[in-house]
Amino acid sequence: MNPNAGFTHNHVFLGSAHDDNARRTLWVVALTLTMMVGEIAAGYITGSMALLADGFHMATHAGALGIAAAAYAYAKRHAGSARFSFGTGKVGDLGGFASALILGLVALGIGVESVIRLLQPTAVEFGPATLIAVVGLAVNVVSALLLGHGHSAGHDHHHGHSHSPHGHDNNLRSAYVHVLADALTSVLAIVALLAGRYLGWVWLDPVMGLVGAIVIARWAWTLIRSTAAVLLDQTDGHIADEIRTLVEQPGDAAITDLHVWRIGPEAHAAIVSVVGSVGTSAGSIRERLKPVHEIRHLTVEFRQATGPSF
Structure with missing residues (x-):
């Protein structure tokens, strides 16, 4: 019998909902990848640049969601490793920080493309583009429902008194924000496409793109700040x-x-x-x-x- 057994402790500080959140994230990765492949394939078959562009845009979100899934797996696999002084509880924050940077780049890309299209208007195939935007929105709604429970529970946290079983899971939060960003761009695109088709407001498409870019950039900045605070050991x-x-x-x-x-x-x-x-x-x-x-x-x-x- 080890006489010091009562004085030792482990350094496993993963959230109580770690495995559940990891499963939710994997489902969303699978949905996003399926939608991405479908859009790229449809783009090649129909010759639609809009579909191809949206498909490759979703690829960036699939990559970010993949980072979130990988972070859960890595944290779980190395939770008991002595190489990490305080365990792997902050791996999710590192994944969230990386995802936030990707989200910021996505916002920048959407903003630049929107400005270009505002200055140099291009023809838009309203019918097929609207259909794909609706399908994309449906996928994002399902993804948001999968991730939303854990994320909203995490927001119930009050400083100093966390009663939420999910706590502040920035990895789940980053995945949720990526899904919301995709949903937002889909909603804005649908509004702009319908206005363009029935009202002739072609200019609204790039304007909505700019609005989406600004909102997504704000989300990215908020996520960067919160994850960086954890990574830099900011005092609570x-x-x-x-x-x-x-x-x-x-x-x-x-x-x-x-x-x-x-x-x-x-x-x-x-x-x-x-x-x-x-x-x-x-x-x-x-x-x-x-x-x-x-x-x-x-x-x-x-x-x-x-x-x-x-």
Whole structure:
């Protein structure tokens, strides 16, 4: 029997919905790939550049969704590896960051193409293009329904008190945003194509493209900021304040150094350096911090006060 067994712990900080979210993402990857192949094939058969362009556009989203699926698989496979000091809980954030960059490039591409078409209008085959846009929207709605439950649950998270089983899964969030971006472009395209066909507003197509590019760019920037914050170990101020209150409120201890950062969708780590009076100890500080359920990896450095106060 290992005498230290009670003092050891693992570093698996994957979200409780990790496997479920991974399955959802794989289904969406399969749907996106099917739609992509269908559009490219139809484009070659009919000679429609619009279909080919949309098919290759979907390929970029399939690639980003593939990154999300790969991130889930990698995080699961290496969850117990000693090579990762705090486990693989942040692999999803890395995947989300990469997907956000791709989303930003997609927005840039749509914006540039829209400006070109606004300056140099091109003929549009409204019938086939509208049909494909409707089919694309249907695929995106199904994909959004597959991903939406986990994503909306993640948004129920309140700083310092996460009751959601999904937590802040930025990998799932990135996949969801890609699906929303595709759905948005489909909706805008349908509106523009119908207006062009029945009202003669050919100019509305590139204008809607610009609107979509701006909205998608904003989503990409928001996702980049949130994932970068995790990757750069940004301090969670709400949890840090809660820790300070619990440790210092009794008046017999003071925090001299504090680090709080996220290591997984539902897990934070904390290093708390404390100076305390006689009667306090590292063990008593740990007891005070038990209500902070977000902390899954806690290190307490304790030093006895040498003077009458601290």
